[in-house]
Amino acid sequence: ARRRANAAVEVLARAQPQVARRIGPDGATTEVPVHALQVDDRVRVRPGEAVPADGTLASALGAFDEALLSGESRPVVHRAGDEVLAGSVCVDAPVEVRVARIGAQTTLAQMVRLVERAQSARPRAALIADRIASRFVVVLFGATALVAGAWLAIDPAQALPIALAVLAVSCP
Numbered sequence: 467a468r469r470r471a472n473a474a475v476e477v478l479a480r481a482q483p484q485v486a487r488r489i490g491p492d493g494a495t496t497e498v499p500v501h502a503l504q505v506d507d508r509v510r511v512r513p514g515e516a517v518p519a520d521g522t523l524a525s526a527l528g529a530f531d532e533a534l535l536s537g538e539s540r541p542v543v544h545r546a547g548d549e550v551l552a553g554s555v556c557v558d559a560p561v562e563v564r565v566a567r568i569g570a571q572t573t574l575a576q577m578v579r580l581v582e583r584a585q586s587a588r589p590r591a592a593l594i595a596d597r598i599a600s601r602f603v604v605v606l607f608g609a610t611a612l613v614a615g616a617w618l619a620i621d622p623a624q625a626l627p628i629a630l631a632v633l634a635v636s637c638p
């Protein structure tokens with residue numbers, strides 16, 4: 467389960483592109499690191515590329531593969547003004563997105579944090595089981611010592627096999 471959770475975190479982390487194509491006031495695009503984006507920047511996303519930050523679609527229409535974020539297997543069509551999420555992949559034509567949330571505020575970053583937190587937190591039942599198991603081991607060794615001591619008094623040749631039998635039968 468931990469391995470699958472680690473794999474999920476890695477997949478989510480790789481969904482965030484490292485560079486974005488920011489559109490300047492003159493309409494020219496320049497590649498910038500994603501961490502350099504600011505709210506209200508406009509970015510161009512080509513087909514096959516992931517959206518670098520949460521924002522609103524500035525183009526008239528665009529289709530996005532959001533399987534990683536929502537599990538939806540078919541591309542989702544968005545219209546101008548619709549929210550698009552970081553990590554969703556542009557499917558059909560280049561689109562323009564106006565950045566609304568960046569960095570740790572993106573839905574993708576929040577998902578990564580939730581998975582990491584769930585992975586590091588132990589369920590309440592596991593904590594209770596650990597507490598009970600530690601007491602069980604102490605009681606088990608105590609009972610084994612008592613049985614071994616009793617059989618040493620009764621029949622010393624049978625003390626070791628019976629003590630081992632108590633341990634074997636007691637172990638899940």
